[in-house]
Amino acid sequence: METLKVRIWRGDAAGGAFSAYEVPARENQTVLDVVSEIQREQEPALAYRFACRVGMCGSCAMEVNGRARWTCRTHVKRVAKPGEALTLRPLPHLPVIRDLATDMAPFFDKWARAKGSFQPKDAPDGAVPEDFAVVPPGSKPRREADAGIECIGCGVCYASCDVVGWNPDYLGPAALNRAWTLVNDVRDGARRARLDAVSGDAGCHSCHSTQSCTERCPKGLDPSSAIAGLKRSLFWDALLGRRG
Amino acid sequence: MRGQLHLWIAQRVTAAFLALAVAVHLVTIIIAVRGGLSAAEILARTRGSEAWLLFYAGFALAAGLHAAIGLRAIAAEWLGWRGRGLDIAWLGIGLLTALFGIRAAWGLYHG
Numbered sequence: 445m446e447t448l449k450v451r452i453w454r455g456d457a458a459g460g461a462f463s464a465y466e467v468p469a470r471e472n473q474t475v476l477d478v479v480s481e482i483q484r485e486q487e488p489a490l491a492y493r494f495a496c497r498v499g500m501c502g503s504c505a506m507e508v509n510g511r512a513r514w515t516c517r518t519h520v521k522r523v524a525k526p527g528e529a530l531t532l533r534p535l536p537h538l539p540v541i542r543d544l545a546t547d548m549a550p551f552f553d554k555w556a557r558a559k560g561s562f563q564p565k566d567a568p569d570g571a572v573p574e575d576f577a578v579v580p581p582g583s584k585p586r587r588e589a590d591a592g593i594e595c596i597g598c599g600v601c602y603a604s605c606d607v608v609g610w611n612p613d614y615l616g617p618a619a620l621n622r623a624w625t626l627v628n629d630v631r632d633g634a635r636r637a638r639l640d641a642v643s644g645d646a647g648c649h650s651c652h653s654t655q656s657c658t659e660r661c662p663k664g665l666d667p668s669s670a671i672a673g674l675k676r677s678l679f680w681d682a683l684l685g686r687r688g
Numbered sequence: 689m690r691g692q693l694h695l696w697i698a699q700r701v702t703a704a705f706l707a708l709a710v711a712v713h714l715v716t717i718i719i720a721v722r723g724g725l726s727a728a729e730i731l732a733r734t735r736g737s738e739a740w741l742l743f744y745a746g747f748a749l750a751a752g753l754h755a756a757i758g759l760r761a762i763a764a765e766w767l768g769w770r771g772r773g774l775d776i777a778w779l780g781i782g783l784l785t786a787l788f789g790i791r792a793a794w795g796l797y798h799g
Contacts, residue, residue, distance in 0.1 A: 611764065643693045644690075649692060675696075678693055682693060682694070
Protein backbone atom coordinates (compact mmCIF):
# COMPACT_ATOMS: atom_id res chain seq x y z
CA MET A 445 0.00 0.00 0.00
CA GLU A 446 1.22 3.49 -0.80
CA THR A 447 2.02 5.75 2.08
CA LEU A 448 1.29 9.39 2.73
CA LYS A 449 4.06 11.46 4.29
CA VAL A 450 2.84 13.90 6.93
CA ARG A 451 4.79 16.64 8.73
CA ILE A 452 3.11 17.92 11.87
CA TRP A 453 4.27 20.90 13.87
CA ARG A 454 4.64 19.88 17.50
CA GLY A 455 5.34 22.21 20.38
CA ASP A 456 3.74 24.86 22.54
CA ALA A 457 3.78 28.63 23.06
CA ALA A 458 7.52 28.52 23.72
CA GLY A 459 8.30 27.01 20.33
CA GLY A 460 8.40 23.72 18.50
CA ALA A 461 9.46 21.80 15.41
CA PHE A 462 8.06 19.48 12.76
CA SER A 463 7.77 15.74 13.33
CA ALA A 464 7.47 13.36 10.39
CA TYR A 465 4.89 10.54 10.16
CA GLU A 466 3.67 8.11 7.54
CA VAL A 467 0.16 6.71 7.18
CA PRO A 468 -1.40 4.47 4.51
CA ALA A 469 -2.57 6.56 1.54
CA ARG A 470 -6.26 5.75 1.10
CA GLU A 471 -8.61 6.51 -1.74
CA ASN A 472 -10.85 8.59 0.48
CA GLN A 473 -9.36 10.29 3.52
CA THR A 474 -9.77 13.73 4.97
CA VAL A 475 -6.95 15.64 6.62
CA LEU A 476 -8.73 15.11 9.95
CA ASP A 477 -8.83 11.34 9.28
CA VAL A 478 -5.06 11.44 8.82
CA VAL A 479 -4.48 13.41 12.03
CA SER A 480 -6.79 11.07 13.98
CA GLU A 481 -5.01 8.02 12.59
CA ILE A 482 -1.61 9.38 13.62
CA GLN A 483 -2.90 10.25 17.09
CA ARG A 484 -4.50 6.81 17.59
CA GLU A 485 -1.82 4.61 16.06
CA GLN A 486 1.47 6.45 16.41
CA GLU A 487 1.46 9.56 18.59
CA PRO A 488 -1.04 9.36 21.48
CA ALA A 489 0.19 12.67 22.92
CA LEU A 490 -0.62 14.64 19.74
CA ALA A 491 -2.91 17.57 20.61
CA TYR A 492 -5.56 18.68 18.12
CA ARG A 493 -9.21 19.63 18.26
CA PHE A 494 -12.35 18.35 16.59
CA ALA A 495 -15.96 17.59 17.47
CA CYS A 496 -18.61 17.07 14.79
CA ARG A 497 -16.50 15.82 11.83
CA VAL A 498 -19.18 17.07 9.41
CA GLY A 499 -18.42 20.77 8.96
CA MET A 500 -20.81 22.17 11.54
CA CYS A 501 -18.88 22.91 14.71
CA GLY A 502 -15.85 24.85 13.45
CA SER A 503 -13.37 23.14 15.79
CA CYS A 504 -10.92 21.41 13.48
CA ALA A 505 -9.33 24.24 11.47
CA MET A 506 -5.57 24.00 10.92
CA GLU A 507 -3.03 25.25 8.43
CA VAL A 508 -2.74 22.60 5.70
CA ASN A 509 0.13 23.03 3.23
CA GLY A 510 0.26 26.78 3.87
CA ARG A 511 -3.48 27.49 3.91
CA ALA A 512 -5.96 27.58 6.77
CA ARG A 513 -8.71 25.02 6.18
CA TRP A 514 -11.43 23.04 7.95
CA THR A 515 -9.75 19.65 8.07
CA CYS A 516 -12.87 17.48 8.46
CA ARG A 517 -14.17 18.49 5.04
CA THR A 518 -10.80 18.70 3.28
CA HIS A 519 -9.90 15.60 1.31
CA VAL A 520 -6.19 14.88 1.16
CA LYS A 521 -6.25 14.44 -2.61
CA ARG A 522 -7.66 17.96 -3.00
CA VAL A 523 -4.68 19.57 -1.27
CA ALA A 524 -1.76 17.22 -2.02
CA LYS A 525 -0.88 15.64 -5.37
CA PRO A 526 -0.05 11.90 -5.34
CA GLY A 527 3.31 11.48 -3.61
CA GLU A 528 3.20 14.99 -2.13
CA ALA A 529 3.53 15.37 1.64
CA LEU A 530 1.02 17.00 3.98
CA THR A 531 2.34 19.76 6.20
CA LEU A 532 0.13 20.65 9.16
CA ARG A 533 0.52 23.60 11.49
CA PRO A 534 -1.73 25.24 14.08
CA LEU A 535 -3.86 28.15 12.85
CA PRO A 536 -1.79 31.33 12.41
CA HIS A 537 -2.54 34.54 14.38
CA LEU A 538 -3.68 32.64 17.48
CA PRO A 539 -1.69 31.57 20.54
CA VAL A 540 -0.67 27.91 20.42
CA ILE A 541 -1.74 25.77 23.36
CA ARG A 542 -0.02 22.63 22.15
CA ASP A 543 0.72 21.04 18.76
CA LEU A 544 -2.26 21.72 16.46
CA ALA A 545 -4.54 23.15 19.16
CA THR A 546 -4.73 26.95 19.34
CA ASP A 547 -6.30 29.13 21.99
CA MET A 548 -9.45 30.54 20.34
CA ALA A 549 -10.15 32.97 23.23
CA PRO A 550 -8.70 36.09 21.51
CA PHE A 551 -10.80 35.27 18.43
CA PHE A 552 -14.08 35.05 20.37
CA ASP A 553 -13.19 37.93 22.70
CA LYS A 554 -13.20 40.08 19.59
CA TRP A 555 -16.75 38.96 18.75
CA ALA A 556 -17.73 40.36 22.16
CA ARG A 557 -15.75 43.57 21.52
CA ALA A 558 -17.58 43.97 18.19
CA LYS A 559 -20.86 43.69 20.16
CA GLY A 560 -21.67 40.43 18.47
CA SER A 561 -24.59 39.60 20.73
CA PHE A 562 -28.21 40.33 19.83
CA GLN A 563 -29.73 43.23 21.82
CA PRO A 564 -33.53 42.98 21.49
CA LYS A 565 -35.07 46.38 20.73
CA ASP A 566 -38.53 45.59 22.10
CA ALA A 567 -37.44 43.62 25.14
CA PRO A 568 -34.76 45.27 27.23
CA ASP A 569 -33.18 43.37 30.10
CA GLY A 570 -34.04 40.02 28.61
CA ALA A 571 -37.80 40.48 28.84
CA VAL A 572 -39.94 38.46 26.47
CA PRO A 573 -41.54 40.60 23.73
CA GLU A 574 -45.31 40.69 23.68
CA ASP A 575 -45.52 39.53 20.10
CA PHE A 576 -43.39 38.00 17.38
CA ALA A 577 -41.48 40.40 15.16
CA VAL A 578 -42.57 40.24 11.53
CA VAL A 579 -39.47 40.17 9.33
CA PRO A 580 -40.13 39.66 5.61
CA PRO A 581 -37.49 37.15 4.42
CA GLY A 582 -37.16 38.97 1.10
CA SER A 583 -36.48 42.41 2.64
CA LYS A 584 -33.04 43.88 1.92
CA PRO A 585 -31.77 43.98 5.53
CA ARG A 586 -32.88 40.39 6.12
CA ARG A 587 -31.13 39.21 2.96
CA GLU A 588 -27.95 41.04 4.06
CA ALA A 589 -28.18 39.37 7.48
CA ASP A 590 -28.91 35.94 6.00
CA ALA A 591 -25.82 36.19 3.78
CA GLY A 592 -23.53 36.09 6.80
CA ILE A 593 -25.51 34.17 9.40
CA GLU A 594 -24.12 30.68 8.72
CA CYS A 595 -20.68 31.36 10.23
CA ILE A 596 -19.45 28.38 12.26
CA GLY A 597 -16.67 30.32 14.00
CA CYS A 598 -13.85 28.12 12.72
CA GLY A 599 -11.33 30.98 12.57
CA VAL A 600 -10.14 30.21 9.02
CA CYS A 601 -10.85 33.80 7.87
CA TYR A 602 -9.07 35.21 10.95
CA ALA A 603 -6.02 33.02 10.31
CA SER A 604 -5.99 34.02 6.63
CA CYS A 605 -6.24 37.78 7.19
CA ASP A 606 -3.06 39.82 6.66
CA VAL A 607 -4.44 42.75 8.65
CA VAL A 608 -4.88 40.53 11.74
CA GLY A 609 -1.20 39.63 11.38
CA TRP A 610 -0.18 43.28 11.16
CA ASN A 611 -2.45 44.62 13.89
CA PRO A 612 -3.20 42.29 16.82
CA ASP A 613 -6.02 44.63 17.93
CA TYR A 614 -7.88 44.26 14.62
CA LEU A 615 -11.27 42.64 15.21
CA GLY A 616 -10.96 40.41 12.15
CA PRO A 617 -13.38 39.22 9.47
CA ALA A 618 -15.57 36.88 11.54
CA ALA A 619 -16.37 39.39 14.31
CA LEU A 620 -17.07 42.14 11.76
CA ASN A 621 -19.23 39.78 9.70
CA ARG A 622 -21.20 38.98 12.84
CA ALA A 623 -21.60 42.70 13.61
CA TRP A 624 -22.91 43.30 10.07
CA THR A 625 -25.57 40.57 10.42
CA LEU A 626 -26.80 42.28 13.61
CA VAL A 627 -26.68 45.79 12.08
CA ASN A 628 -29.10 44.36 9.51
CA ASP A 629 -31.32 42.67 12.07
CA VAL A 630 -34.37 44.93 12.34
CA ARG A 631 -35.20 43.49 15.78
CA ASP A 632 -31.86 44.65 17.20
CA GLY A 633 -31.60 47.89 19.14
CA ALA A 634 -27.84 48.38 19.50
CA ARG A 635 -26.98 49.59 16.00
CA ARG A 636 -25.25 52.78 17.10
CA ALA A 637 -23.15 51.23 19.87
CA ARG A 638 -22.20 48.39 17.54
CA LEU A 639 -21.15 50.68 14.71
CA ASP A 640 -19.06 52.67 17.22
CA ALA A 641 -17.42 49.43 18.38
CA VAL A 642 -16.44 48.36 14.86
CA SER A 643 -15.21 51.77 13.71
CA GLY A 644 -11.59 52.87 13.44
CA ASP A 645 -8.17 51.26 13.07
CA ALA A 646 -9.00 48.18 15.17
CA GLY A 647 -12.26 47.80 13.26
CA CYS A 648 -13.55 47.82 9.72
CA HIS A 649 -11.48 50.81 8.60
CA SER A 650 -8.25 48.81 8.60
CA CYS A 651 -9.58 46.30 6.07
CA HIS A 652 -7.88 46.58 2.67
CA SER A 653 -10.50 44.40 0.95
CA THR A 654 -7.90 41.87 -0.20
CA GLN A 655 -10.61 39.27 0.40
CA SER A 656 -8.57 36.34 1.69
CA CYS A 657 -11.41 35.84 4.18
CA THR A 658 -13.99 35.50 1.42
CA GLU A 659 -11.67 33.33 -0.67
CA ARG A 660 -10.99 30.89 2.16
CA CYS A 661 -14.25 30.79 4.14
CA PRO A 662 -15.22 27.11 4.06
CA LYS A 663 -18.90 28.06 4.30
CA GLY A 664 -18.66 30.31 1.26
CA LEU A 665 -19.53 33.44 3.23
CA ASP A 666 -18.32 36.89 2.20
CA PRO A 667 -16.94 38.75 5.25
CA SER A 668 -15.22 41.19 2.91
CA SER A 669 -18.56 42.48 1.65
CA ALA A 670 -19.89 42.59 5.22
CA ILE A 671 -16.94 44.81 6.20
CA ALA A 672 -17.60 47.01 3.15
CA GLY A 673 -21.19 47.31 4.36
CA LEU A 674 -20.03 48.47 7.80
CA LYS A 675 -17.75 51.07 6.17
CA ARG A 676 -20.62 52.27 3.99
CA SER A 677 -23.00 52.59 6.95
CA LEU A 678 -20.43 54.48 9.02
CA PHE A 679 -19.56 56.75 6.07
CA TRP A 680 -23.14 57.86 5.45
CA ASP A 681 -24.01 58.06 9.14
CA ALA A 682 -21.02 60.38 9.70
CA LEU A 683 -21.71 62.45 6.58
CA LEU A 684 -25.40 62.88 7.33
CA GLY A 685 -24.68 63.73 10.96
CA ARG A 686 -26.33 60.64 12.37
CA ARG A 687 -23.33 59.98 14.61
CA GLY A 688 -23.27 63.24 16.57
CA MET B 689 -11.99 56.04 17.13
CA ARG B 690 -14.05 58.93 15.76
CA GLY B 691 -10.83 60.61 14.60
CA GLN B 692 -9.83 57.40 12.84
CA LEU B 693 -13.22 57.25 11.12
CA HIS B 694 -12.76 60.84 9.96
CA LEU B 695 -9.27 60.10 8.63
CA TRP B 696 -10.73 57.19 6.65
CA ILE B 697 -13.53 59.39 5.30
CA ALA B 698 -10.98 62.08 4.37
CA GLN B 699 -8.98 59.52 2.43
CA ARG B 700 -12.04 58.22 0.56
CA VAL B 701 -13.27 61.73 -0.31
CA THR B 702 -9.81 62.90 -1.44
CA ALA B 703 -9.46 59.71 -3.52
CA ALA B 704 -12.73 60.46 -5.32
CA PHE B 705 -11.63 64.05 -5.97
CA LEU B 706 -8.13 62.97 -7.06
CA ALA B 707 -9.53 60.48 -9.58
CA LEU B 708 -11.22 63.41 -11.31
CA ALA B 709 -8.43 65.94 -10.75
CA VAL B 710 -5.64 63.69 -12.07
CA ALA B 711 -7.68 63.05 -15.22
CA VAL B 712 -8.27 66.80 -15.77
CA HIS B 713 -4.58 67.50 -15.04
CA LEU B 714 -3.26 64.90 -17.53
CA VAL B 715 -5.75 65.71 -20.28
CA THR B 716 -4.97 69.43 -19.91
CA ILE B 717 -1.23 68.78 -20.23
CA ILE B 718 -1.69 66.62 -23.33
CA ILE B 719 -4.02 69.11 -25.04
CA ALA B 720 -1.96 72.14 -24.01
CA VAL B 721 1.41 70.95 -25.33
CA ARG B 722 0.19 69.46 -28.61
CA GLY B 723 1.06 72.53 -30.64
CA GLY B 724 4.11 73.36 -28.48
CA LEU B 725 3.72 75.62 -25.48
CA SER B 726 6.25 77.83 -23.71
CA ALA B 727 6.40 78.65 -20.01
CA ALA B 728 5.36 82.21 -20.82
CA GLU B 729 2.26 80.97 -22.62
CA ILE B 730 1.33 78.74 -19.68
CA LEU B 731 1.75 81.62 -17.27
CA ALA B 732 -0.36 83.84 -19.52
CA ARG B 733 -3.22 81.38 -19.10
CA THR B 734 -2.91 80.69 -15.38
CA ARG B 735 -2.05 84.19 -14.16
CA GLY B 736 -5.12 85.78 -12.69
CA SER B 737 -7.25 82.68 -13.27
CA GLU B 738 -9.15 81.93 -10.07
CA ALA B 739 -10.48 78.71 -11.59
CA TRP B 740 -7.00 77.21 -12.10
CA LEU B 741 -5.83 78.47 -8.68
CA LEU B 742 -8.81 76.86 -6.99
CA PHE B 743 -8.42 73.63 -8.95
CA TYR B 744 -4.70 73.21 -8.23
CA ALA B 745 -4.95 74.34 -4.60
CA GLY B 746 -7.69 71.72 -4.13
CA PHE B 747 -5.57 69.15 -5.98
CA ALA B 748 -2.54 69.83 -3.76
CA LEU B 749 -4.60 69.69 -0.57
CA ALA B 750 -6.25 66.41 -1.58
CA ALA B 751 -2.93 64.85 -2.68
CA GLY B 752 -1.12 65.90 0.52
CA LEU B 753 -3.82 64.57 2.84
CA HIS B 754 -4.44 61.39 0.83
CA ALA B 755 -0.74 60.47 0.75
CA ALA B 756 -0.16 61.17 4.44
CA ILE B 757 -3.16 59.09 5.54
CA GLY B 758 -1.98 56.24 3.30
CA LEU B 759 1.56 56.42 4.67
CA ARG B 760 0.11 56.43 8.19
CA ALA B 761 -1.58 53.08 7.49
CA ILE B 762 1.61 51.59 5.98
CA ALA B 763 3.70 52.80 8.94
CA ALA B 764 1.19 51.33 11.39
CA GLU B 765 1.10 47.95 9.66
CA TRP B 766 4.74 47.50 8.69
CA LEU B 767 6.58 49.42 11.41
CA GLY B 768 4.04 49.35 14.22
CA TRP B 769 4.00 53.16 14.43
CA ARG B 770 0.69 53.92 16.09
CA GLY B 771 -0.73 56.51 18.42
CA ARG B 772 -2.36 59.89 18.67
CA GLY B 773 0.93 61.81 18.59
CA LEU B 774 1.90 60.12 15.35
CA ASP B 775 -1.56 60.81 13.88
CA ILE B 776 -1.06 64.51 14.51
CA ALA B 777 2.43 64.28 12.98
CA TRP B 778 0.99 62.60 9.84
CA LEU B 779 -1.66 65.29 9.58
CA GLY B 780 1.12 67.90 9.83
CA ILE B 781 3.15 66.15 7.12
CA GLY B 782 0.06 66.00 4.88
CA LEU B 783 -0.72 69.69 5.33
CA LEU B 784 2.94 70.64 4.80
CA THR B 785 3.09 68.66 1.55
CA ALA B 786 -0.16 70.31 0.50
CA LEU B 787 1.31 73.72 1.33
CA PHE B 788 4.18 73.20 -1.14
CA GLY B 789 1.65 72.46 -3.89
CA ILE B 790 -0.60 75.35 -2.94
CA ARG B 791 2.44 77.65 -3.00
CA ALA B 792 3.21 76.48 -6.55
CA ALA B 793 -0.42 77.07 -7.60
CA TRP B 794 -0.25 80.54 -6.06
CA GLY B 795 2.95 81.18 -8.02
CA LEU B 796 1.18 80.34 -11.29
CA TYR B 797 -1.72 82.61 -10.36
CA HIS B 798 0.23 85.54 -8.99
CA GLY B 799 3.78 85.19 -10.35
